[in-house]
Amino acid sequence: MQVITTREPSWIEPFTGLSPAQFRKLVRTVAVRGGVEIADGRPGRQWSLELADRVLLVAAYWRTNLTMRQIGPLFGVSHSAAHRVIDSVGPLLALAPVRRRRTDQIAIVDGTLVPLRDHRLAAPSKNYRYSANLQVAIDADTRLVIALGQPQPGNHNDCTAYRDSGINHTLAGRPVIADGGYRGNPEVIMPFRKPGKDQELPGWKTAMNTSHKRVRARVEHALARLKCWKILRDYRRAASTLEHTASGIAYLHNIALSH
Known part of the structure; x- marks a missing residue:
């Protein structure tokens, strides 16, 4: 029996941070990106969940960080089906690149440590855990996330992670x-x-530093909102999926903030 479903709108906001109307727009975006065309990998067998419920499953997984064996029964599917849903739909939620930007747009950048179980990328960091350094940039005016860097080992400090992650090229100019x-x-x-x-x-100079600190605090607030998605507090999936996950969470954050 399926417990969580989009047919009951009260489930949408707790797991996505979006209103039902915003969530419907998100589902349409995923559909345009190819979400309705994806089967579950087996010829002749389609998803038992409709697209909206698959999007909600991914958001609920990111929000709660439940295991597959926990999240699957909540949506009436097996843990392996839940895993396939997350692998196929998650990348379709990635943050869309900004096509146009204001010439006076100011970005604020900062790094955050994401505890990571995959030691192929994770490294011991100042939080005493194996982590990855994720560089995040926001628009100083709208506070929307405008760029994410490629995750770097957690023992890389921000000055090198800024260059190695490629976010410096995204923010150039x-x-x-x-x-x-x-x-x-x-x-x-x-x-x-x-x-x-x-x-x-x-x-x-002291006055300039005070003003600088007040503006820079906005990215700290954005990082705190992103960390409300508990998967960024203990990432158990493969390190190669972290970039897509963080990008998807940033996209949901932006939709909630801009509408």
Whole structure:
């Protein structure tokens, strides 16, 4: 028996953060990207779940981080079918690249550590866990996620992860704000450092740092909202799927924030 279904709209918002109307638009987007054309890999056998329920299953899995054996029965399917749904539908939720942007758009970038079970990518990091460093950039005005970097090992600091993840190329040509951990990237706007031990900054630089900190806090708030999706607090899947998962969560975050 299926417990969670889109036929009962009260299930939609807790697992997706979207209103039923926003969720219907999301399902149409997934359909346009090819979601309705995908069978479950076996000739002649189609999905037992309709497309909307498959999208909801993926969102519920990301939101709760339940195991496959737990999430499957909630949707009335086997754990192997739930696994196939996540593998096929998850990448279709990826954040769409921005086709146009304002010439005055300012980006704020920061990295967050995602605990990862797959040690092919994960490395011991400052949170004392095997993690991956995920670089996230938002628009300073709208607070929407505009770019994600390729996940890097958690022992890579932000200044190198910014370059190695490729997010620096995505953000090229626009002002980028970041904290003091991005030294070595001259195109990034960072706070002023004290000139030396026991030496204070001039008043105008202190005021600039205060303003810089207030603006930079917006990316911290965005990271906190993304981490409401519990899968980013303990990622048990293969490391190769983390980029698609984070991108899909960012897309859901943007839809909820922009409508």
